[in-house]
Amino acid sequence: MKAHIAILAGDGIGPEVTAEAVRILRAVAEKFGHAFILDELPFGGTAIDEFNDGLPVHTLKGCLEADGVLLGAIGGPKWGPTAPVRPETALLRLRAELGVYANLRPVAIQPALLEASPIKREYIEGVDLVFVRELTGGIYFGRKTKHEDRATDECAYSVAEVERITRVAGLLAKKRRGKVTQVDKSNVLETSRLWRAVSERIIRDEFSGVSIEHMFVDAAAMHLIRNPRSFDVVLTENLFGDILTDEAAMLAGSLGMLPSAALGDNRRGLYEPIHGSAPDIAGRGVANPCGTILSAALLLRHSLDLETEARAIEAAVSKALAHGARTADIAPRGASALTTRAMGDTILSAL
Ligand code: IPM
Numbered sequence: 001m002k003a004h005i006a007i008l009a010g011d012g013i014g015p016e017v018t019a020e021a022v023r024i025l026r027a028v029a030e031k032f033g034h035a036f037i038l039d040e041l042p043f044g045g046t047a048i049d050e051f052n053d054g055l056p057v058h059t060l061k062g063c064l065e066a067d068g069v070l071l072g073a074i075g076g077p078k079w080g081p082t083a084p085v086r087p088e089t090a091l092l093r094l095r096a097e098l099g100v101y102a103n104l105r106p107v108a109i110q111p112a113l114l115e116a117s118p119i120k121r122e123y124i125e126g127v128d129l130v131f132v133r134e135l136t137g138g139i140y141f142g143r144k145t146k147h148e149d150r151a152t153d154e155c156a157y158s159v160a161e162v163e164r165i166t167r168v169a170g171l172l173a174k175k176r177r178g179k180v181t182q183v184d185k186s187n188v189l190e191t192s193r194l195w196r197a198v199s200e201r202i203i204r205d206e207f208s209g210v211s212i213e214h215m216f217v218d219a220a221a222m223h224l225i226r227n228p229r230s231f232d233v234v235l236t237e238n239l240f241g242d243i244l245t246d247e248a249a250m251l252a253g254s255l256g257m258l259p260s261a262a263l264g265d266n267r268r269g270l271y272e273p274i275h276g277s278a279p280d281i282a283g284r285g286v287a288n289p290c291g292t293i294l295s296a297a298l299l300l301r302h303s304l305d306l307e308t309e310a311r312a313i314e315a316a317v318s319k320a321l322a323h324g325a326r327t328a329d330i331a332p333r334g335a336s337a338l339t340t341r342a343m344g345d346t347i348l349s350a351l
């Protein structure tokens with residue numbers, strides 16, 4: 001198969017981790033006889049420095065024309081909260097322009113990493129859940145005002161927005177264990193009450209065999225640690241999903257392990273690890289490339305329909321971990337750790 005993949009390395013550790021994912025993609029292309037055309041495009045803070053725009057026109061065009069987009073990470077102290085042009089704005093614009101409203105963030109525990117999590121083994125063994133985070137609405141995209149003595153961020157959701165994301169969760173639950181947990185703050189927020197009513201109706205009317213339960217976000221934060229095996233598909237709005245997935249990443253041992261897929265109504269998706277640009281370790285070659293490599297696997301699965309190839313990557317990551325390959329974030333205290341490149345090498349040879 002011939003496919004165009006846009007590569008947005010971004011800032012901080014972004015270029016280091018995407019470089020490893022690119023090597024994996026090239027190896028998959030060779031092994032399985034595909035032609036992947038990988039187009040590296042400027043994005044984020046580095047693009048701001050060069051073009052005064054985090055999402056330059058030609059980058060957006062390249063992404064819109066690609067079959068899938070693989071992103072490293074963006075942001076850093078150089079473009080902090082008070083900077084006039086910010087990388088985060090570019091990321092939100094990219095998500096909106098691509099129409100990728102459904103952010104899938106799977107949390108699966110690698111058996112080899114059971115000891116890497118700060119949570120006890122007995123709690124996390126067998127955890128297999130996936131977040132469906134709404135990605136192009138809510139408080140991230142609402143009207144903002146800023147005055148001298150006051151600032152506001154509006155959170156708005158339409159029925160249609162909740163319907164379409166609930167359908168993504170329903171479909172996923174049908175293929176999994178048939179359980180959706182919808183997370184909100186409906187004891188306080190009007191948008192949450194809308195979410196609760198709409199998601200309830202969609203699952204009941206359109207997904208027989210799928211059950212839906214509703215949970216307040218504060219309780220969900222607790223249950224994620226106390227009883228993470230009880231979750232299958234977690235459906236939630238943009239901000240709650242952002243926060244809860246960082247928390248859930250610690251079940252898997254490290255933020256560096258988790259991939260994500262952002263999907264819309266066509267096949268083209270945006271794939272990124274859930275971690276940030278980690279300015280504190282950027283440029284040192286010690287970041288964990290697994291989240292990005294696993295995101296590349298999701299790209300093959302969801303945008304190119306290459307299930308066998310996706311599984312080959314996932315198996316290679318598991319195998320490397322089973323053989324003891326560890327970057328610093330998942331290495332036992334005091335043990336020596338692999339560099340980003342050496343981790344990539346180990347996964348490549350497992351492949
Ligand atoms: C994420 C990130 C982004 C988000 C930031 C960088 C805007 O934290 O993908 O989880 O909040 O969505």
Ligand code: MN
Pocket residue numbers: 242243246274
């Ligand atoms: Mn986040």
